[in-house]
Amino acid sequence: xxxxxxxxxxxxxxxxxxxxxxxxxxxxxxxxxxxxxxxxxxxxxxxxxxxxxxxxxxxxxxxxxxxxxxxxxxxxxxxxxxxxxxxxxxxxxxxxxxxxxxxxxxxxxxxxxxxxxxxxxxxxxxxxxxxxxxxxxxxxxxxxxxxxxxxxxxxxxxxxxxxxxxxxxxxxxxxxxxxxxxxxxxxxxxxxxxxxxxxxxxxxxxxxxxxxxxxxxxxxxxxxxxxxxxxxxxxxxxxxxxxxxxxxxxxxxxxxxxxxxxxxxxxxxxxxxxxxxxxxxxxxxxxxxxxxxxxxxxxxxxxxxxxxx
Amino acid sequence: xxxxxxxxxxxxxxxxxxxxxxxxxxxxxxxxxxxxxxxxxxxxxxxxxxxxxxxxxxxxxxxxxxxxxxxxxxxxxxxxxxxxxxxxxxxxxxxxxxxxxxxxxxxxxxxxxxxxxxxxxxxxxxxxxxxxxxxxxxxxxxxxxxxxxxxxxxxxxxxxxxxxxxxxxxxxxxxxxxxxxxxxxxxxxxxxxxxxxxxxxxxxxxxxxxxxxxxxxxxxxxxxxxxxxxxxxxxxxxxxxxxxxxxxxxxxxxxxxxxxxxxxxxxxxxxxxxxxxxxxxxxxxxxxxxxxxxxxxxxxxxxxxxxxxxxxxxxxxxxxxxxxxxxxxxxxxxx
Numbered sequence: 001x002x003x004x005x006x007x008x009x010x011x012x013x014x015x016x017x018x019x020x021x022x023x024x025x026x027x028x029x030x031x032x033x034x035x036x037x038x039x040x041x042x043x044x045x046x047x048x049x050x051x052x053x054x055x056x057x058x059x060x061x062x063x064x065x066x067x068x069x070x071x072x073x074x075x076x077x078x079x080x081x082x083x084x085x086x087x088x089x090x091x092x093x094x095x096x097x098x099x100x101x102x103x104x105x106x107x108x109x110x111x112x113x114x115x116x117x118x119x120x121x122x123x124x125x126x127x128x129x130x131x132x133x134x135x136x137x138x139x140x141x142x143x144x145x146x147x148x149x150x151x152x153x154x155x156x157x158x159x160x161x162x163x164x165x166x167x168x169x170x171x172x173x174x175x176x177x178x179x180x181x182x183x184x185x186x187x188x189x190x191x192x193x194x195x196x197x198x199x200x201x202x203x204x205x206x207x208x209x210x211x212x213x214x215x216x217x218x219x220x221x222x223x224x225x226x227x228x229x230x231x232x233x234x235x236x237x238x239x240x241x242x243x244x245x246x247x248x249x250x251x252x253x254x255x256x257x258x259x260x261x262x263x264x265x266x267x268x269x270x271x272x273x274x275x276x277x278x279x280x281x282x283x284x285x286x287x288x289x290x291x292x293x294x295x296x297x298x299x300x301x302x303x304x305x306x307x308x309x
Numbered sequence: 310x311x312x313x314x315x316x317x318x319x320x321x322x323x324x325x326x327x328x329x330x331x332x333x334x335x336x337x338x339x340x341x342x343x344x345x346x347x348x349x350x351x352x353x354x355x356x357x358x359x360x361x362x363x364x365x366x367x368x369x370x371x372x373x374x375x376x377x378x379x380x381x382x383x384x385x386x387x388x389x390x391x392x393x394x395x396x397x398x399x400x401x402x403x404x405x406x407x408x409x410x411x412x413x414x415x416x417x418x419x420x421x422x423x424x425x426x427x428x429x430x431x432x433x434x435x436x437x438x439x440x441x442x443x444x445x446x447x448x449x450x451x452x453x454x455x456x457x458x459x460x461x462x463x464x465x466x467x468x469x470x471x472x473x474x475x476x477x478x479x480x481x482x483x484x485x486x487x488x489x490x491x492x493x494x495x496x497x498x499x500x501x502x503x504x505x506x507x508x509x510x511x512x513x514x515x516x517x518x519x520x521x522x523x524x525x526x527x528x529x530x531x532x533x534x535x536x537x538x539x540x541x542x543x544x545x546x547x548x549x550x551x552x553x554x555x556x557x558x559x560x561x562x563x564x565x566x567x568x569x570x571x572x573x574x575x576x577x578x579x580x581x582x583x584x585x586x587x588x589x590x591x592x593x594x595x596x597x598x599x600x601x602x603x604x605x606x607x608x609x610x611x612x613x614x615x616x617x618x619x620x621x622x623x624x625x626x627x628x629x630x631x632x633x634x635x636x637x638x639x640x641x642x643x644x
Contacts, residue, residue, distance in 0.1 A: 104413065138359065
C-alpha cells in the first residue's frame, strides 16, 4: 500500500446491513442514554460519549479476530459495545451495579475483558499495544494489536516512542486515529503542527485516510490494510476524519451551535435513515427499546461487589 | 569468589533458562556490550528473540513489558541509570501497578524494572540518585534492592512469580564487590532468622547477646553500615546488629520487633535524599508498634536533601558515609 492513501467512502452503495445498523443504533442510544442518566443524577463521576463516531468500531469489528488485542481510550463505549454487544455489562460498570464488567472499579474508561483493555491516560496504551504486538510476533501467533487514539493523543511523546518501536520491529500494530478535530475544547489546528500523515510517514509507517461513514465501504477498504499488518507487513495508521457531535464529557461543549450543527451534517445517522426510512425506523425502535429495558434492569440491581484479589 | 554483578548475571541466565516466556528489554543490553554495567552479558546470545536492545525510550520499554505481561509473558526492563525511571513513571505507576487491581479482579503484571542506582562513581546529579522513595506507597507496586547477602536467583524468581510489578534497585558500586561469605565482611557473618527471602542479619561472629544498636539498611548501604558497626565496637564497645532486607516496600516490620525493642538505639540508613523516604516510612511503622518501648527516637541517616555533586569530595558531603553513621549512632546514645 502506498503511504498516504486516502479513501473517501460516502457512497453507501451496498445498502443497509441490518446487523451493522443495529450495532450503530445500539451504541447511539446507549450514549444518548448515558447523557440522560447523568442529567438525572443517576450516574456518578464522568464519561465521554462517542456520539457521531459510532461507525468507526462498527466498521472495524468483523476485521478483527477474537484474540486480537484491542486498546481503547477514554472515549471507548462504542469500541466496547461493537466488540461485545454488551450494553448491560457496560452500563452496570458505569453505575456500579451487579454484573459490572470490572466490578465497578474501572468505570467508564478503565475496562478489561478478554483481549480488550481501555485506560484513561492519553498515549499510555500505545507502548503497551506494542508489547502485545511483540508477543504476537515472537510467539508466532497471527494476532494484531489495535489501539484507538484521538487527534489530541498525538501530543504525547509515548506515541512516537511506540511508533518507532513498531516500525523498527515490523510489528502487527494498527493505530486507529479518530480525528474529530477537537481535543476536549482545543481545536486540532491549535495543538498539532503538520499533520498525522506526515508523522506516520516520518517513521515509514503506512497511513490510510478515511472520510465518510459508510460502514460497508470502509470495511472493504480496510480489510487489506488489517490483513497486511496481520501477516507481517508492519504497522499501519488508519486515520478517520470523524465528527464529535456531543460534548467532550458532560455539558462542556464550548463550540457554538453553528459549529455543532456543521458537525451534524456529517452524522451517519441521517445518511443511513435516508437510505431506507422504514427499515431504519424499525431497527431504531428495537434498539431504543433494548437500551431502555437494559437501563431498567441494571438500575434495579444491587450494588456491585469488589472482591479484592 | 563471586562478585555481585556476576551473581545477578547468573540469576538472569537462570531466569531465562527456566522460563521460555520471559523477555528482557533495555538500552545497550545486547552482546557484546551486555549493558552499561555488564549485567545482561551473554543473554542476547543465548536468547536473541527475547533479549532486545532498544532505542532510548524508557517510557515505552516499560510499556512494552506491560504489554508482554498482559499477553501472558513476563518481562524484565533494565533502566540504564535508575535516575531515568522517572521517564517511565506513568507506565510503572498508572499502568503496571494499577492494572493489578483497577479492572475489578486481580490481573497479573509480572514485570521487573531494574534500576542501577546510587552514587560514589562520580556520575553527577542526574546519574547518581537513589529514587526508591518515589516508588514507595504505590498500591500493588513493590520495591526491592539487591544485596550481597542474598542470592539474586531466588530474588528474581520470587519477583517474577509474585504476579505484581516490582522495581528492583541495584547499587552500582555494590556490583563490583564480592558476595558475602565468611571472611568477606570482617567479623560479621550473615544469618537468616526471618526465613528464606527475608532480611539478612549480620552480627559479629562472637556476639550472641542482644545488640546495643540495630541498623536497618538496604543492600547498597549495608557495607557502610558494617564499617560503622566495626568502628563503633572498636572505639566504644558499642555492639551493632545490621539487618539487610531485599524487600523495601511493603516492609514487614513484625519479625524485627523483638530485636528493635531490646536495642538501645534503632538506626535506618539510606542513600535517598532526606524527606519522605523509605527510612521515614519504616520509622513510622516502628513507632506505631513500639511506641513507649523504644529507648530513644529512631535515628534516620539519609542523604542530605540536596543534589548529588559530581566531584568526589563534594559528593561525600551529601551521601551518608560510614563515619556519618558512626557519628549519628554515637550521638544518639550520648544525647
